[in-house]
Amino acid sequence: MVRTPSCEKSELKKGTWTPEEDRKLMAYITRYGCWNWRQLPRFAGLARCGKSCRLRWMNYLRPNIKRGNYTREEEDTIIRLHEKLGNRWSIIASHLPGRTDNEIKNHWHTNLKKRFRKNEVTLTKSIDSGSNQDRDTFQNDDSVTSDHTTATTNENLLKDQDDFDFVDAYTETVNENIWTETYMDDISYAPIEIMQNIVNGSSQGSDTTETLNACALSPQSFSSESLVKENDHFAFLEATQPTSENFWTEPYVVDLSHVPNELLAPLATESDDYFSPLYDADLWNQSNLHDSQNSFFQ
DNA sequence: AATCCCTACAACCGCGGGTTT
DNA sequence: AAAACCCGCGGTTGTAGGGAT
Numbered sequence: 001m002v003r004t005p006s007c008e009k010s011e012l013k014k015g016t017w018t019p020e021e022d023r024k025l026m027a028y029i030t031r032y033g034c035w036n037w038r039q040l041p042r043f044a045g046l047a048r049c050g051k052s053c054r055l056r057w058m059n060y061l062r063p064n065i066k067r068g069n070y071t072r073e074e075e076d077t078i079i080r081l082h083e084k085l086g087n088r089w090s091i092i093a094s095h096l097p098g099r100t101d102n103e104i105k106n107h108w109h110t111n112l113k114k115r116f117r118k119n120e121v122t123l124t125k126s127i128d129s130g131s132n133q134d135r136d137t138f139q140n141d142d143s144v145t146s147d148h149t150t151a152t153t154n155e156n157l158l159k160d161q162d163d164f165d166f167v168d169a170y171t172e173t174v175n176e177n178i179w180t181e182t183y184m185d186d187i188s189y190a191p192i193e194i195m196q197n198i199v200n201g202s203s204q205g206s207d208t209t210e211t212l213n214a215c216a217l218s219p220q221s222f223s224s225e226s227l228v229k230e231n232d233h234f235a236f237l238e239a240t241q242p243t244s245e246n247f248w249t250e251p252y253v254v255d256l257s258h259v260p261n262e263l264l265a266p267l268a269t270e271s272d273d274y275f276s277p278l279y280d281a282d283l284w285n286q287s288n289l290h291d292s293q294n295s296f297f298q
Numbered sequence: 299a300a301t302c303c304c305t306a307c308a309a310c311c312g313c314g315g316g317t318t319t
Numbered sequence: 320a321a322a323a324c325c326c327g328c329g330g331t332t333g334t335a336g337g338g339a340t
Contacts, residue, residue, distance in 0.1 A: 014310070016334085038325065054326080055309065090328060105329075106307050 013047045017056050021046060025053055026061050059100045066098025070107060078104060079112055 017025075028044035034057065037050035046053060059065075070078075074096055081092045089101035089108075096104065 016308075036325080050325085051311090052309075058327090059308075087329065101328075102308080110306050 012041075012049045012052075014052070017060075021048070022056070022061060025057060029057060029061075055102075059102045064098055065100065070099075074099065075107075075112060078108060082108065082112075 024044050024046055028040065032043070034040060034054070037054045040046075040050055041048045041053050044053070048056075077095055078092060081095060085091055087105075089105045093099055093101040093104050
């Protein structure tokens with residue numbers, strides 16, 4: 001099967017994400033959701049491949065990410081599950097709310113693997129010497145205790161060195177349940193303007209349309225938007241665009257100055273603009289979204 | 299002060315599975 | 320049926336930062 005070129009064969013940017021790129025990605029996903037990772041970077045004004053955007057969002061930017069040092073309970077869980085499941089990091093991560101598979105994998109390779117092996121050796125020795133010590137007793141090993149002392153100290157360092165002030169700005173005014181509330185990405189988003197077209201009755205009947213209608217009409221999809229309006233928690237958006245009364249209905253404006261020209265589709269006229277200033281008729285015609293949803297745009 | 303080495307972790311890459319056309 | 324596509328996973332790499340020399 002022929003695969004499409006990945007980002008390494010294109011002109012797309014690689015490497016460390018800048019705060020500005022983070023802002024753009026957060027701004028776009030917060031407003032529109034991740035309806036198609038492959039298409040998303042073009043619409044968000046990012047010169048990145050979809051894969052890179054997905055990774056950045058999933059591992060770093062999305063809500064519910066727990067940062068900082070691991071608790072003893074978390075480490076015990078990782079060790080126990082790894083013993084049982086092997087390198088099934090995504091499954092292990094599902095048992096640790098807020099932790100990503102990538103982060104757990106890194107933590108395993110840099111910390112826990114050595115400690116686990118060390119304890120296995122200790123355990124083998126003690127078994128060989130006739131001890132009744134249970135395998136679980138490795139959790140009480142001195143190295144664990146000392147590491148947790150270190151962890152407490154490092155936590156302060158982490159706070160001092162945190163350069164994600166814009167994320168802090170975003171979270172500071174958010175109510176205390178934001179990290180545990182149902183995340184709006186649980187819904188399969190289409191851009192809000194599409195939803196509005198559907199709700200306004202501009203759609204024609206089809207299976208796809210019915211699905212989108214159901215999605216658009218779900219209490220969750222609207223509650224996400226109204227939640228934002230009411231509580232104005234998204235201060236970080238101010239960095240990329242001005243807020244106003246009509247924020248959620250205004251065209252989404254992003255700075256494209258850094259995006260190579262070849263990556264930019266020609267802008268559509270206002271009358272053609274279904275869901276963003278980045279909308280381009282050719283791009284839309286080529287996209288899967290068009291193929292699956294064109295019936296209600298006709 | 300400069301250099302080297304090590305550690306931690308962010309990010310990349312290739313692949314396989316599932317879905318759509 | 321098969322090509323095309325997207326997503327997610329796990330292995331690996333790149334690099335920044337800190338400590339040792």
